Amino acid sequence: MAINLASKKILVVEDQAIMRETIKHILGSFGARFIIEAESGINAITAMRIDKFDIVLCDYNLLRGKNGQQVLEEAKHLKLLPINAIFIMVTCEQSQQMVLSAIENKPDDYLIKPFNRLQLLSRIERCHARKQYLSSIESEMDNGNIYQAIHNCKRLLQNEDKKMHLQLLKLQAELTIKVGDFKTAEQIYQDILQERELPWARLGLGVVAFFLGYYDQAIGTFQELIEQYPVMLEAYDWLVKAHELMGNDEHAVSSLNSAVTLSPLSILRQKKLAILADRIENFPVAKKAYTATIKLGKNSIHRSSSDYSGLANVYLKSNAANEALKVLYELNQQFNNDPEAKIRAALLETEIHQAKGNKALAQQAYGKTFKLNEQLNRQLSKELRLELAKTFYLNGNNETCDEILNDLIKTNIDDNLFIKNIVTLCNTIIGGDYAETLIQQIKKELIDINNKGVSLFQEGNIKGALAIFEQAIAKMPDNHTIILNMVKIIIHDIKTSKPEQEKIMSAQSYINKAIQVGIPHNQINGLQTELDTIRSKTNP
Amino acid sequence: MSNTMLSIGFPAILASSVHDIKNSLTALRALIGKLESIHQDPKPNEFRQLEFETNRMNNCLMQLLTLYKIDLSQFNLTIDEHSVSDILEDVVAQQSTLLSFGNVQLITQCDDELFCYCDNALISNALCTLVNNAQRYCLSKVLLSVAQEDDYIVFCIEDDGDGYPENLMSSDYKQLPQIDMANGNTGLGLFFTETIAQLHIKGQNRGFITTDNNSQFGGARFKLYLP
Numbered sequence: 001m002a003i004n005l006a007s008k009k010i011l012v013v014e015d016q017a018i019m020r021e022t023i024k025h026i027l028g029s030f031g032a033r034f035i036i037e038a039e040s041g042i043n044a045i046t047a048m049r050i051d052k053f054d055i056v057l058c059d060y061n062l063l064r065g066k067n068g069q070q071v072l073e074e075a076k077h078l079k080l081l082p083i084n085a086i087f088i089m090v091t092c093e094q095s096q097q098m099v100l101s102a103i104e105n106k107p108d109d110y111l112i113k114p115f116n117r118l119q120l121l122s123r124i125e126r127c128h129a130r131k132q133y134l135s136s137i138e139s140e141m142d143n144g145n146i147y148q149a150i151h152n153c154k155r156l157l158q159n160e161d162k163k164m165h166l167q168l169l170k171l172q173a174e175l176t177i178k179v180g181d182f183k184t185a186e187q188i189y190q191d192i193l194q195e196r197e198l199p200w201a202r203l204g205l206g207v208v209a210f211f212l213g214y215y216d217q218a219i220g221t222f223q224e225l226i227e228q229y230p231v232m233l234e235a236y237d238w239l240v241k242a243h244e245l246m247g248n249d250e251h252a253v254s255s256l257n258s259a260v261t262l263s264p265l266s267i268l269r270q271k272k273l274a275i276l277a278d279r280i281e282n283f284p285v286a287k288k289a290y291t292a293t294i295k296l297g298k299n300s301i302h303r304s305s306s307d308y309s310g311l312a313n314v315y316l317k318s319n320a321a322n323e324a325l326k327v328l329y330e331l332n333q334q335f336n337n338d339p340e341a342k343i344r345a346a347l348l349e350t351e352i353h354q355a356k357g358n359k360a361l362a363q364q365a366y367g368k369t370f371k372l373n374e375q376l377n378r379q380l381s382k383e384l385r386l387e388l389a390k391t392f393y394l395n396g397n398n399e400t401c402d403e404i405l406n407d408l409i410k411t412n413i414d415d416n417l418f419i420k421n422i423v424t425l426c427n428t429i430i431g432g433d434y435a436e437t438l439i440q441q442i443k444k445e446l447i448d449i450n451n452k453g454v455s456l457f458q459e460g461n462i463k464g465a466l467a468i469f470e471q472a473i474a475k476m477p478d479n480h481t482i483i484l485n486m487v488k489i490i491i492h493d494i495k496t497s498k499p500e501q502e503k504i505m506s507a508q509s510y511i512n513k514a515i516q517v518g519i520p521h522n523q524i525n526g527l528q529t530e531l532d533t534i535r536s537k538t539n540p
Numbered sequence: 541m542s543n544t545m546l547s548i549g550f551p552a553i554l555a556s557s558v559h560d561i562k563n564s565l566t567a568l569r570a571l572i573g574k575l576e577s578i579h580q581d582p583k584p585n586e587f588r589q590l591e592f593e594t595n596r597m598n599n600c601l602m603q604l605l606t607l608y609k610i611d612l613s614q615f616n617l618t619i620d621e622h623s624v625s626d627i628l629e630d631v632v633a634q635q636s637t638l639l640s641f642g643n644v645q646l647i648t649q650c651d652d653e654l655f656c657y658c659d660n661a662l663i664s665n666a667l668c669t670l671v672n673n674a675q676r677y678c679l680s681k682v683l684l685s686v687a688q689e690d691d692y693i694v695f696c697i698e699d700d701g702d703g704y705p706e707n708l709m710s711s712d713y714k715q716l717p718q719i720d721m722a723n724g725n726t727g728l729g730l731f732f733t734e735t736i737a738q739l740h741i742k743g744q745n746r747g748f749i750t751t752d753n754n755s756q757f758g759g760a761r762f763k764l765y766l767p
Contacts, residue, residue, distance in 0.1 A: 022570040025577070092562060093602065094661050095609050112661070114566040114598060118633035126626075162653065166621045196657055196742070199619060229616035262614065 003128045005032035009051055012037050013044040013058040013071060014090070023057060026117040041066025041074075041299065048080040055124060056081070058107075059090045060100070066299040067265065073105045074301045083142050084135055086127045090115075095231070104268075133164060137171060144512035147528045150175045166192070173204055181521035182208045199229055203238070210242055218242045233259055240272070245417070249280045257285065267296040267303075274310055286314045305331055305341035306384070309348050321355045328352060340380055343372040347391060366395055373400070382408055382418060386425060393429055405435070409442050414480045414517065450481055453489075462493050478517045486510050487527050491534070499538045507531050555608045558601050565601070569594050588641035592676060595638060599669040603732040606662070610735070617659040617739050624654040624686045624693065630664040631684065635671055644675050649685035656686075656693040658766050662736050663695075669729040670697050670762055677701040678759060691745055695764040703753035704760045733764060742767035 010032055014020045020037050027035055036051065038044040041062055048056075056075075060068035068089050075081050089100070089107040100106075109127045111120065131138070137156070140149035153172045156164070173188040189204040206221030222239040225232055236259035243252035256273045263269060274289035290311035297303030308331035315324035328348050335341030346369040353362035373380075373388055380388070385404050393401040405422065412418045419439065426435035449472050457465035469486045476482060490507040494500070508531060514524050572594070576587050609615035628648045632639075639646055656663075667684070674682045678699035685696050708727050730749065737747030745767035755761040 016567060016570075018567055018570045018574070022573055025573075092559065093605055094665075095605070095615055113562070114569045114594075116634070116637045118636040119630070122629060122633050162655065163623050196621075198621075198657070230613045231616050 003125050005030050005124075008032065008054040009034045010036070010055045010057070011044065011047055011051075011053045013039075013041070013056065013062070013068070015039050015059065015061075015063045019059070023120070026120055029117065030121055040064060041068075041071045044071050045074055045078075045080070048075055049078075052080075052082050052085075054082070054085055056085065056087045057090060057111075057120075058087065060096060061092055069100055069105075069265070070299050070301075072107055076105050077301045083139060084131055086124065086131060088123060088127065100263075130164075130167075133161075134167075134171070141175070144516070145508065146175055146179050146512070146515050147525075147532075150179070170200060170204075176521075177204075177207060177211065179515050179521045179524065180211070180518065181525070182211050199225060199232060203232070203235055206235070207238060210238060215242050215246050219246075231262060233263055236262075237269075240276075244276070249276055253277050253280055253282060253285065260289070264292065265296065267293055267300050270296060271302070271304075271307065274307070278310060278314055281317070283314050283318045287311065287318075290314060305335050305338060305344045306381075308334070309344040312348050312352070316351060316355050321352055324348070324352050324355075339372070339376050340384065343369060343376060343380065343388070344384065346372055347387065350391065366391075370397070370400070378407070382412060386422060390425060390429055405438060406442070409435075409439055410445075411476050411478065413439075413442060413446070413476070414478060446476075446479065446481065450485060453485060457489055457492075462489065462496075465489055466493070480514075480517065480519050483510055483514050483517065484519065484523060484527075487514065491527060491530055494534055499534055501538075504531065504535060504538070551608055551611070555605060558605050558608075562598070562601050562605075565594060565598055569598075583641065585641075588638065591638045591641060592672065595634075595668075595672050599665065599672065600728060602665055603669070603728055607732065607735065610739075617662065617736070619657055619659055619740070621655050621657055622660040623652075624650050624656050625652050627656070627658075627660055627664050627667070628684060628686065630660070631667045631671055634664070634668045635675070638672070638675060642675070643680060644678060645681040646671065646675070647681060647683045649683065650687070654686060654688065654693065656766060657742070658693075658740055659736070663764075663766070666729070666733040666736060666764070667695060667697070670733065673729065674699040674701070674760065674762075681757065683757070689765070691742070692747075692765040692767055695766070697762040698755035698757055699759040700755065700757035701759040703755070703758075704751050709751050709753075730762075737764055737766065740766050 005027060010027055012020055012023050012027075012035060014023065014037070017039070020039065024035050024037065036047050036053075038047050042065055044056075044058065045066075047053075058068045058071055062068060062071075066074070068091075072087060072089070075087075081087060086109075087107045088109050088111055090111050090113055091100075092113055094112060108131065109123060111123050115123075133156070136152040137149045140146070140152060150172060153168055153175060157168050157172070169188055169192060173185045176182075176185040176188070185204065186208045189201045189208065192198060192201040193205070202221065202225055206218045206225070209215075209221060210218040219239060219242045222235045222242065225235040226239070229235065236255055240252045240256045240259070243249070243255060253273065253276050256269065256276060260266070260269050260273050270289050270293040274286050274293055277283075277286035277289060290307055293307045294303075294311065297307055308327055312324040312327040312331070315321070315327065328345060331341060331345050331348070335345075346365055349365035350362050350369055353359075353365055369388070369391065373392075385408055389401045389404040389408070392398075392404070405426070408422060409419065423435040423439075449468065453465045453468035453472070456468060466486075466489055469482055469489065472479070472482045473486060487507055487510045490503055490510065494503050494507065507527075511524060511528055511531065572587070572590050576583060579587075606615060628650055632646060632648060635646060671682060671684060674697055678701040681700055683696075683698045685698075687694055687696070708730060730751065734749050737749055740747035747764070747766045749765070750763045752761050753759065
């Protein structure tokens with residue numbers, strides 16, 4: 001498919017002047033008129049803030065500052081790229097692509113240096129054609145309408161375009177996993193593997209096994225893949241998750257360590273390694289990984305004050321309070337107006353002074369922590385709040401600790417891994433079955449609210465029921481039961497009264513939310529079908 | 541000095557130097573392109589030679605780097621289904637600059653509906669190396685054709701030159717052929733292609749290569765079989 005470059009806005013990110021000139025010259029010879037150059041990652045981001053580009057050609061190995069991957073991550077995070085924009089990463093060799101390919105934010109394609117004018121044009125054209133072909137799926141994905149995206153995927157499959165066939169099946173399988181329809185995904189992968197052994201389809205089967213809870217089987221699949229494809233980082237990432245859920249943190253750390261060796265520039269893997277190694281008290285590995293995370297963070301949107309406090313805590317645990325103090329200083333320097341960083345610093349200060357035996361200073365820092373917690377409270381991340389609960393308990397403030405734990409359990413009751421972390425923490429510091437009791441109590445409260453809403457609904461008091469669930473959602477935004485009941489009531493409301501567009505949209509947004517928080521397919525699918533029927537009746 | 545080198549290891553030093561050289565080469569090619577654009581047609585024949593030599597250097601470096609990583613287990617194929625016509629298009633695009641200079645004709649032949657399970661980047665790189673050489677040693681034309689033969693997809697490169705020298709027609713490409721310093725042909729390209737062909741496996745079948753002088757135009761013929 002020919003592409004008309006004259007109407008396209010193109011950004012060329014490249015640190016070498018001669019390369020920029022060459023690329024610009026090539027693009028110009030194909031009719032491109034709007035070409036902006038950036039010689040660094042920061043300038044690229046600035047340019048993307050000013051113009052919405054159709055095509056970005058970005059060199060991966062930028063000499064200073066952000067690398068190409070960090071540019072892409074930041075652009076996606078800040079939503080600087082229009083949905084049908086083409087982002088092509090220019091790399092030096094093929095193995096770089098393999099290392100990059102497992103990261104969440106993938107470019108649309110890669111181009112290996114050196115390339116000539118026809119190679120560049122053909123890469124852009126192919127990308128453009130593919131994007132156009134898939135645009136009906138991608139735009140629905142972008143809006144979170146996963147069921148509609150699957151529907152569009154199936155429709156395109158009917159065209160029996162051989163070139164796109166496998167790509168569409170791959171996409172369909174990934175989408176069905178997203179909505180929790182694991183059986184369909186499994187079938188797709190198995191059908192493909194029947195024809196041919198393809199690594200991504202084999203990986204897909206492992207992922208399905210993982211989500212169905214067959215962790216042993218999943219681990220076996222991932223390990224076999226790694227043996228055959230030693231640079232397949234996605235297999236490592238899934239292996240780590242499976243080990244973690246099996247409670248086998250030692251294995252998780254060793255797998256992750258291998259993955260980090262292959263991709264030392266991936267900040268998210270370094271970060272995860274630091275946290276896991278810290279948890280199993282492998283301090284040398286944790287120290288190394290935190291240090292790497294902090295270094296990479298300087299050019300990344302994934303930088304966080306928790307990397308600093310994590311490193312400082314590792315120093316504290318290995319009796320190096322002075323080193324911890326240095327990290328604290330650095331933390332204060334790097335994060336000036338970040339409330340989360342402030343409270344982390346205060347928390348850290350408390351612990352460092354306690355470790356050094358400076359009672360008065362520790363008390364002062366603790367006071368600061370307490371005040372900041374009151375101010376910020378729910379704005380803080382759940383992990384940080386759990387740390388705070390621990391500190392309050394250890395300082396004899398059981399009441400605040402209780403409050404936080406209560407709220408954390410309530411809002412995260414369906415997040416098994418996090419609830420497990422809460423239980424582990426409570427068992428070590430409080431003992432007894434403190435957390436378990438709390439969890440039971442909250443589950444009961446939840447059932448009561450739910451029952452109340454449902455009985456109002458059954459009495460025909462739709463408004464009352466909606467009000468109850470709206471309140472509950474405000475308190476517990478990720479709770480599965482409440483979200484599902486909310487959708488059911490709205491749909492019932494639409495059916496029995498006039499089908500207003502606003503209500504349909506509200507129901508769809510709760511369904512999208514349900515997919516996002518991981519409610520299984522069999523519980524959502526029926527509701528989506530009902531809503532689709534209503535929709536097709538209202539606007540034929 | 542020698543101790544330092546031993547502790548890092550020569551292969552690692554070589555690999556990192558390859559990186560540097562590759563960067564320089566990329567800049568070099570850009571500079572040549574700039575010079576070339578200044579010249580009016582017909583362009584001096586030296587540009588064709590420059591293009592050929594830099595292509596060859598680049599292919600060589602890429603192969604060294606890939607073989608090094610395979611040796612370290614830091615490389616694996618990225619197998620997927622690819623349209624054969626797309627792969628040929630990539631090869632033609634890569635060779636387009638060289639073709640634009642000379643009087644050599646590169647003809648491609650394949651069925652649009654033909655698909656192949658392979659690592660397309662590696663395969664097209666390997667084919668580029670071989671086509672680049674064929675362009676050098678042929679008289680006027682190179683044919684790159686693809687067809688299905690039983691369980692294999694077969695990529696075939698034929699030319700109308702003098703054919704392969706004796707040392708490049710050994711039946712065992714797993715051994716690097718005798719290095720012939722006199723004419724500078726080390727056979728690395730064939731060794732590399734055989735190595736990655738072997739990594740393409742389906743069931744009992746593995747990929748392989750053959751070379752002979754049975755080209756329909758009377759020159760060299762190379763065949764790559766992928767299961």
